[in-house]
Amino acid sequence: MPSYDAHRRTPRRHHRVTMKGTERFDADGVKLEPSDVQTREQRDADDDQRILGELPPHWAVFNERGR
Template identity: 70%
Template sequence: MSEYSPTRRTPRKHKRVVREGTERFDADGVKLEPADMMTERQREADDDKRILGELPPHWAVFNDKR
């Protein structure tokens, strides 16, 4: 590194530091995922099963008539 000089005519250039990030991700559409192989009906059935599994028990539909 050069020392500071008030008589220096040209400014020193900044040395850019580039570090590789730790982020690792796949862009959408790059890799084939299991969901890409499913039909629309299979996706809807999977969504329904997931949603029904997430609902609280008191939201259940009862078909029993008393």
């Protein structure tokens, strides 16, 4: 590598530094998720429970008419 010269006429080119990444991830479809082995009915029931848990308490379903 040549030594530094303050009177150099052409700028030195930047050398790109590349480092190996440390990220580790699972690509979609490679590993089985717990939801992959559930039936459609089980997924629907889980969704219903999740939605009912997220609703505010005043959102109730009344099956009988008040007297």
